[in-house]
Structures are given as C-alpha cells and as structure tokens.
Amino acid sequence: MHLLAGSGRGRQIGSLVLRRLVWVVPILAFVIVVTFALMHLAPGNPWDATAHGPTVELSPTAIRHLDAKYGLNDPWPVQLVHYMANAARFDFGVSYRYEGQAVSHLVVQSLPHTFVLGVLALGVILPLGLGLGTAAALRHNSWLDYAVTGLATVGASVPNFVVGILLVLGLSVGLNRATGGAFYLPAAGFGFDSHLVMPVITLSMLPVAFIARLTRSSTLEALGRDHVQAARAKGLRERTVIVRHVLKNSLVPVVTTIGPLVTFLITGTIVVEYVFQIPGLGGTFVQAISQRDYPVILGATITYAVVVVMANLVVDIAYLFIDPRVRPS
Amino acid sequence: MATAACGSSGGQSKAATGFGDRSVPKDLAADQTLRTFSFSKPTSFDPARQGQETFAGNALRRQYAEALLKPQPGVLKAADLNVAGAAAESWSVSGDGLSYTFKLRKNAKFNDGQPVRAQDFVYGWRRLIDPRTASPSEGPFARSVKGGMEAAALGPRTDPATVEAALDHLGLRAVDDQTFEVTLGQPGSYFKWVATLTAGAPIRRDVVERYGADQWANKPETLVTNGPFKVADVSQTQTTMVANPFYWDKVGLKRFVAGYGLDPTPRWTQYLNDQLDVSNGPGSESYKQALDDPRFKGQIIQYPELSIQWMQFNTAKPPFDKPATREAFTKAIDRNAYNQVAADTGQPFDTLVPQGMPGYNPGLGGIEAFDVNQAKALLQSSGVSAAQLGGLHILTGSAQESNALFIKDQLQKNLGVSVTVDSIGDSATVNSRTKKGDYNMLTTFIGHAANYPDPQDFFDVFLSTSPDNTTGWKNPDYDRLVTEADTSTDASKRSGLYDQAHKLLLEQAPVAFLVQLRRVFWVKPWVRAITRTPVDAAYMPGDLYSKDIVIAKH
Numbered sequence: 033m034h035l036l037a038g039s040g041r042g043r044q045i046g047s048l049v050l051r052r053l054v055w056v057v058p059i060l061a062f063v064i065v066v067t068f069a070l071m072h073l074a075p076g077n078p079w080d081a082t083a084h085g086p087t088v089e090l091s092p093t094a095i096r097h098l099d100a101k102y103g104l105n106d107p108w109p110v111q112l113v114h115y116m117a118n119a120a121r122f123d124f125g126v127s128y129r130y131e132g133q134a135v136s137h138l139v140v141q142s143l144p145h146t147f148v149l150g151v152l153a154l155g156v157i158l159p160l161g162l163g164l165g166t167a168a169a170l171r172h173n174s175w176l177d178y179a180v181t182g183l184a185t186v187g188a189s190v191p192n193f194v195v196g197i198l199l200v201l202g203l204s205v206g207l208n209r210a211t212g213g214a215f216y217l218p219a220a221g222f223g224f225d226s227h228l229v230m231p232v233i234t235l236s237m238l239p240v241a242f243i244a245r246l247t248r249s250s251t252l253e254a255l256g257r258d259h260v261q262a263a264r265a266k267g268l269r270e271r272t273v274i275v276r277h278v279l280k281n282s283l284v285p286v287v288t289t290i291g292p293l294v295t296f297l298i299t300g301t302i303v304v305e306y307v308f309q310i311p312g313l314g315g316t317f318v319q320a321i322s323q324r325d326y327p328v329i330l331g332a333t334i335t336y337a338v339v340v341v342m343a344n345l346v347v348d349i350a351y352l353f354i355d356p357r358v359r360p361s
Numbered sequence: 362m363a364t365a366a367c368g369s370s371g372g373q374s375k376a377a378t379g380f381g382d383r384s385v386p387k388d389l390a391a392d393q394t395l396r397t398f399s400f401s402k403p404t405s406f407d408p409a410r411q412g413q414e415t416f417a418g419n420a421l422r423r424q425y426a427e428a429l430l431k432p433q434p435g436v437l438k439a440a441d442l443n444v445a446g447a448a449a450e451s452w453s454v455s456g457d458g459l460s461y462t463f464k465l466r467k468n469a470k471f472n473d474g475q476p477v478r479a480q481d482f483v484y485g486w487r488r489l490i491d492p493r494t495a496s497p498s499e500g501p502f503a504r505s506v507k508g509g510m511e512a513a514a515l516g517p518r519t520d521p522a523t524v525e526a527a528l529d530h531l532g533l534r535a536v537d538d539q540t541f542e543v544t545l546g547q548p549g550s551y552f553k554w555v556a557t558l559t560a561g562a563p564i565r566r567d568v569v570e571r572y573g574a575d576q577w578a579n580k581p582e583t584l585v586t587n588g589p590f591k592v593a594d595v596s597q598t599q600t601t602m603v604a605n606p607f608y609w610d611k612v613g614l615k616r617f618v619a620g621y622g623l624d625p626t627p628r629w630t631q632y633l634n635d636q637l638d639v640s641n642g643p644g645s646e647s648y649k650q651a652l653d654d655p656r657f658k659g660q661i662i663q664y665p666e667l668s669i670q671w672m673q674f675n676t677a678k679p680p681f682d683k684p685a686t687r688e689a690f691t692k693a694i695d696r697n698a699y700n701q702v703a704a705d706t707g708q709p710f711d712t713l714v715p716q717g718m719p720g721y722n723p724g725l726g727g728i729e730a731f732d733v734n735q736a737k738a739l740l741q742s743s744g745v746s747a748a749q750l751g752g753l754h755i756l757t758g759s760a761q762e763s764n765a766l767f768i769k770d771q772l773q774k775n776l777g778v779s780v781t782v783d784s785i786g787d788s789a790t791v792n793s794r795t796k797k798g799d800y801n802m803l804t805t806f807i808g809h810a811a812n813y814p815d816p817q818d819f820f821d822v823f824l825s826t827s828p829d830n831t832t833g834w835k836n837p838d839y840d841r842l843v844t845e846a847d848t849s850t851d852a853s854k855r856s857g858l859y860d861q862a863h864k865l866l867l868e869q870a871p872v873a874f875l876v877q878l879r880r881v882f883w884v885k886p887w888v889r890a891i892t893r894t895p896v897d898a899a900y901m902p903g904d905l906y907s908k909d910i911v912i913a914k915h
Binding site (some may be wrong): 126130220 | 497513575597626628636
C-alpha cells in the first residue's frame with residue numbers, strides 16, 4: 033500500500049510538472065504580447081532625452097538611424113514576431129540604452145541581488161509568520177496573542193517604503209550618531225553582510241504580519257474542529273494532536289498564499305531596491321520603463337513571469353503533500 | 362513639499378563665503394581616494410555616446426577622456442575664462458578664423474601606453490559626426506567642422522560609400538602625428554570651446570575595430586582612453602577609476618569612485634556616515650535646514666550655475682501663438698517669490714544668458730520683468746478671448762509640480778486666468794506630449810545648462826533648426842542674427858548681434874525665463890586642493906582638475 037501510494041504521488045507530481053511546463057509557453061507568449069502592446073502604447077520612445085538632468089535631444093537624422101538599426105520602423109506585428117522568434121532561441125536582444133549590452137546580461141547581472149533579497153525574506157517570513165501565528169492561536173486571548181495581533185496590525189498597515197526610511201533613520205543615522213560611528217548599518221548598496229539587514233526587514237514586515245494573522249485564524253479554526261476533539265478524546269498527547277491534526281490542516285490556507293506572496297515580494301523588492309539603492313532587477317525594470325528600453329522591459333517581465341509560474345508550481349506540489357483531498361487514494 | 366513656510370530667502374546669502382580650509386595639508390591620508398557620486402550608471406563609456414558636458418553621469422568621461430583643450434583652472438568668472446592646453450599643448454588660428462591647428466603633447470598617451478596621435482583625433486571626430494554613430498554630442502562638432510552638417514544629415518537609406526565620401530570631405534586632417542588641423546565651415550570664435558568638449562576625445566581606431574563599435578567601451582580592459590584616470594571597474598553600484606600611469610601630467614589622486622543614485626536621500630545618509638566625500642544635499646524638505654546646520658560649517662560650497670530655468674509656451678497653438686499673450690504671461694510671474702518656493706533654485710532671472718557669462722545683459726531685464734499692470738494691459742491688447750484663456754494646462758514633471766502650482770497661483774492672482782496643472786511622473790510621457798505640441802505651458806527643471814561659457818551655446822537653442830527648441834517658435838530674423846553672430850570674428854560686432862537677438866527673443870517670449878540655478882555641495886573638510894572652474898560638473902566641484910585633489914589625514 034505504502035509503496036503504491038508513493039509511486040502514485042511520484043507519478044502525480046511528474047504529470048503535474050509536465051502539464052505546468054507545457055502551459056509555460058502560452059503563458060509567456062501571452063505575457064510578451066500584453067507587455068509588447070502596453071509598452072508601445074505608452075507615449076514616448078527610447079531615444080527621448082530622459083528627465084534626469086538637462087536634456088540632450090538627438091538630431092532627427094540620428095533618431096532615424098537608430099530606428100533603422102533596431103528595426104523600429106517595421107510594423108508592430110512584424111517586430112513582435114521577430115521578437116518571439118528570437119526569444120524562442122533564448123535571444124532576448126540588446127538594450128537600446130546600454131549600447132551593445134545584451135538584455136540577458138543585464139538581467140543576469142541584476143537578478144542575483146533580487147534573488148538573495150527574496151530568498152532571505154522568505155526565510156524570515158515563513159518561520160516567523162507561522163511561529164508567531166501558531167503561538168498566538170495556542171495561547172488564545174493571552175498577552176502573547178494580543179501582542180502578535182497588535183504587531184500584525186501595525187505591520188500590515190505601514191507601507192514598506194516608510195518602514196525602510198524609518199529603519200535608515202534609526203539603525204543607520206541614529207546608531208551612527210549614538211555610537212560615535214562605531215556601529216551602524218549601511219544605508220545603501222549591496223553586500224553579503226550588514227547591508228542586507230534593513231532591506232530584508234523592510235521586505236518581510238508586511239508578509240510576516242499577514243502570515244501570522246492567517247496562521248492564527250486557521251489554527252484557531254482547526255483547534256475547534258471535530259476531529260481534533262476526537263483525537264483529544266482518544267487520549268492522544270497534546271503535542272501529537274497539535275502537530276498531526278491541527279498544524280497540518282492550518283497550513284493549507286497558508287501554503288495557498290505562497291504563490292501570491294512571491295508576487296508580492298517581487299513588487300516589494302522594486303520598492304526596497306529603490307530605497308536602499310540595491311542594483312537588482314527591480315531597479316533595472318523601473319529604469320527600463322522610464323527610458324522606454326523595450327527589450328529590457330520585455331526581458332525583465334519574462335523573468336518575473338517565470339519566477340511566478342515556478343512559485344505556483346512549487347505550491348501545487350506542496351499541496352500534494354499536505355492536503356489530503358488532492359492526494360492519490 | 363518644500364516650503365515657503367521656512368520663510369528664508371533661500372540659501373544664497375548664507376555660507377557663500379568660507380568654504381573651510383582647502384589648502385594642501387601636511388599630513389595626507391594613506392588612501393588617496395575620492396568618493397563622489399553620479400546620478401546614474403553611464404549608459405555607455407564611449408565618449409561619443411555621452412551627452413551634456415557637465416551633467417553628472419555623463420560627465421564622468423572628463424576623468425577618463427581628455428579633449429584637446431580644457432577650461433583654465435581657478436578662474437571663477439565665466440566671462441574671464443579662457444581655454445588651456447590639455448591633450449594639445451598649443452594651438453593657433455589662421456587669419457581668416459577658418460583653420461585651427463593643434464600641436465599635441467609629445468608625451469600625451471593612452472592608458473595602454475600608446476602615444477596620442479593626430480590621427481586618433483581625426484578618427485574620433487569623424488566617428489562623432491558620422492550619422493550612423495547617432496551621437497548625442499555631435500551637434501557642436503557637426504555645426505562647426507567644414508562639411509559636418511552635410512555628413513550628419515545623411516539618412517539611414519544612404520549607401521555606405523556616400524557616407525564615407527561625405528566623411529572624407531570633413532575639414533579634419535592629421536598633418537603629422539603631432540599636428541591636428543581642423544577647417545571650419547564658417548568662422549566661429551566659439552570653436553575653441555568645442556575643442557574642450559570631452560565628446561571629442563581621441564579614439565583609437567584599432568581598438569574600436571578589434572572589439573566592435575558597440576562593445577569596446579563596455580569593458581574596462583578594452584576602454585582605451587587618454588584621461589588622467591582610467592576606468593578600472595564598473596559595478597552595479599559604482600564606477601571606480603584609478604590614476605592613469607601613462608598620463609602626461611602628475612595625477613595626485615589615486616582613486617576616483619562615483620556611486621550611482623538619482624535619489625539624494627541615501628547619498629545624504631552616506632555623507633553623514635562619512636562613507637561619501639561629496640553630496641548635493643538631502644531631499645528638498647531638509648535642504649534649507651542642512652544649509653544652516655552648524656555641523657556643516659566649512660563644508661558647504663555654493664555658486665551660481667551657468668544654467669537657466671524657464672517655462673515654455675506652445676507657440677503653435679492659441680492663445681500662445683500671439684507674442685502679446687506670451688509676454689503678458691511672462692510679466693505676470695513674480696520671480697522673487699517663485700525663487701523662494703523652489704527650494705534648490707538660485708536667483709530670480711528674466712533673460713537668456715546667465716550672470717557671469719559673456720553675453721549676460723541685465724539691461725534687457727525689463728522686457729520680461731514682473732509687472733502686473735503691464736501684464737494686464739498686454740493681455741487686453743492681445744485681443745485673446747476669454748474662451749481661449751479657459752482650459753489652459755501647465756504640463757510638468759512631478760518633480761517640478763510645486764513650481765507649476767506656484768505659477769498657476771500667480772496667473773490666477775495677477776491675470777485672473779485659471780489654469781490646470783498636469784503633473785506627470787513619467788518623463789517620457791512629458792517628453793512625448795511636448796514634442797507632439799500637446800500642451801500649453803511646460804515647466805522643466807533646466808531649460809539650458811552651459812556646455813561651455815560662450816553665448817553661442819545659449820542662443821543656438823532657439824534657432825528654428827535646433828532639436829532643443831520644442832516651443833514651435835521659428836523666427837527668421839532671430840536665425841539670421843544668431844547665425845551672423847556665431848560666425849563673426851569681430852568681438853564687438855558679435856556681441857552687438859547677440860544683444861539684438863537677445864532683445865528679439867525676450868520680446869517674442871517663446872519662454873518665460875525664471876531663475877538662474879545654483880549649485881550647492883557639501884564636501885568633507887579633508888578633500889583639499891579643489892580647483893574650480895565656472896563649468897564644473899553637477900557631481901563634483903573642481904571635477905576638471907580632480908587629478909590635483911588631495912585627501913588630508915582624517
């Protein structure tokens with residue numbers, strides 16, 4: 033029985049992954065078409081001077097040369113088909129602004145910074161959110177419960193750019209002054225050290241609050257279920273009841289949120305990268321949009337889409353393990 | 362946002378004198394590194410691919426690329442400024458003003474040790490004017506060099522042989538390895554300033570051809586240039602340059618680091634934490650406070666920038682197709698009050714050419730000056746109907762929104778005209794609406810900033826052929842006066858012609874001149890031997906001579 037169930041699950045995972053991967057292609061194609069349309073509909077073009085200083089306008093002849101060089105004179109559908117054909121061969125073109133630099137290079141250069149931020153934040157969010165939420169539920173109506181609920185409310189209502197600036201004021205400028213320059217956190221830049229502390233806190237604050245509240249309410253709900261009462265009545269140890277019968281059930285809604293959470297972290301990193309001047313994909317993306325650097329906009333969007341698809345795939349696989357309803361019988 | 366409530370008249374009266382002790386110290390820091398900033402990562406390190414000379418982000422090239430000449434050190438008034446030798450040690454002009462001969466320094470070298478030759482200048486300038494390069498800096502070169510305009514105008518469908526032939530006809534010649542000769546299309550006494558632009562630095566043909574025109578400048582190893590510094594590392598957060606061991610002159614400073622960031626706030630925090638030596642201050646809210654803070658005594662340096670802020674009218678659309686309406690609106694704005702509203706601007710101003718520059722003409726100040734009664738009378742006489750004055754819009758980038766709101770207030774109060782402010786965060790949208798003529802009035806951060814201190818640089822902006830002239834205003838008389846002045850070799854005749862053009866421009870009022878901007882820097886006291894010029898870049902006072910900067914022990 034056990035063996036069979038195991039291989040059944042393996043098969044199920046295999047077919048799930050396969051189905052999802054088949055879907056990746058049309059999803060990405062859709063993302064490309066929509067992004068392509070939106071960015072070409074947005075006013076302006078890649079050759080305009082940007083507002084970051086005194087403007088230098090290119091001569092009309094220079095603009096015509098650039099349009100010709102990058103094929104921008106072709107009708108949009110033609111440009112789109114060209115792009116799709118190249119993208120299918122993993123050729124994402126060159127940046128219009130960073131002359132001669134491949135989009136894949138720009139993305140690969142900035143993505144690790146964002147990835148490190150996101151993974152560290154997840155590493156903070158999940159244990160902390162789950163831990164605080166479970167603890168609050170198990171100590172329902174205690175001071176701990178009130179503290180967690182209070183923190184969660186504050187955490188969920190303060191936007192992350194405010195958190196970031198307050199942290200800089202306290203832990204960087206404030207500490208620097210208080211300790212006479214002996215100890216403080218760096219306010220900007222990236223490094224595998226104290227540079228990461230404030231950005232990760234900023235990024236995690238709201239999701240921790242959200243997950244803690246969600247875990248608390250789903251745990252409370254699970255605690256009141258009949259099967260938990262039954263387990264207790266059977267005389268099972270409280271620990272076993274909590275771990276096997278309460279937590280496993282209360283995790284289901286939390287796992288569901290991990291997909292959207294990843295999406296949230298992506299938008300979160302864009303803000304956090306701006307506040308802390310971290311050279312990640314978010315910064316590259318925002319700058320590309322403001323400069324109408326079409327290939328870079330597309331490259332970044334595709335990257336984000338792939339991350340979201342993968343995160344959802346992981347969530348679906350996790351379901352197979354924790355939700356009995358999707359388990360093979 | 363920033364705040365008239367502070368009540369102070371801006372910073373210009375304070376801390377203007379006494380920029381601390383900037384003498385050369387006895388004890389030097391072990392680490393001779395200057396840590397400054399640029400606004401963004403340069404999109405290219407190819408000297409031909411960068412634009413405005415003094416804009417931070419572009420102007421980094423002044424550190425790693427050197428032009429023929431450069432502005433003299435230490436002369437603070439633009440009108441007194443002359444050029445000094447850089448890659449060229451001497452130069453001469455023919456009697457007719459058409460031919461310039463530059464003698465290069467024998468010991469001028471690229472950062473790979475190869476000598477700088479006249480052929481490298483010919484190649485660099487030719488490449489700059491080549492329309493296929495699509496350089497943002499081609500303008501001054503194409504306009505002055507003989508055959509430049511013809512070559513630069515060749516469109517993308519022209520066959521390569523025709524383009525090459527046009528480029529062969531340019532007035533550029535390497536007489537020998539040390540002698541670079543430029544023939545102008547027409548005389549132009551401003552040309553010596555064109556020769557100071559680092560877009561015209563020498564470029565090595567062998568390097569470009571070996572690594573590719575789009576690629577050679579992307580890696581420090583292949584970025585072969587001739588400045589006092591060479592680019593050593595380009596990271597996602599900063600550009601690091603180190604002294605070029607082959608530079609012809611002594612380079613005292615060992616490393617020059619420019620961190621990127623548009624937002625002043627993180628930069629300001631780094632300055633407070635001693636991680637940055639130069640800052641342009643905190644965000645606008647705490648700006649005035651930081652100017653008065655005793656902690657920064659002796660660290661603040663401020664001086665008028667050679668740049669003018671203006672509001673432009675869309676002269677192609679009623680009611681601003683009539684000069685009288687435009688003039689009425691320009692005279693309805695109180696420049697003194699306006700200057701106090703904008704936290705980081707400079708002094709009230711109502712003419713084109715900045716104070717301190719040749720061509721500055723305060724005598725013409727009356728034409729656009731604030732005068733409510735005249736403004737009302739002009740609006741009456743213009744015959745513009747009330748209907749035409751309804752529904753007018755001021756287009757503005759969101760960073761200039763408070764300025765636009767102030768102007769809206771002034772127009773309401775002084776002319777009884779009510780306008781709407783369209784504040785847009787996305788600069789490309791603002792740009793596109795401007796070019797399409799989809800606006801009535803437009804406020805921008807900088808109307809024009811000097812590339813070099815010659816009036817030609819300012820007057821050419823309003824020529825009908827200028828890509829920078831987006832007002833729709835075209836005036837044949839103005840074009841004729843300016844072109845004649847640009848090409849005149851007689852100094853007094855030239856300034857007389859510019860004055861006439863200036864007067865015409867102010868009367869026609871395609872734009873309302875508002876303020877001359879100021880530069881304000883906070884510089885750590887250990888940064889010494891700063892050699893300033895009136896055309897320093899927006900990221901560092903004394904950037905043209907940063908090789909001479911020393912860092913005191915601290």
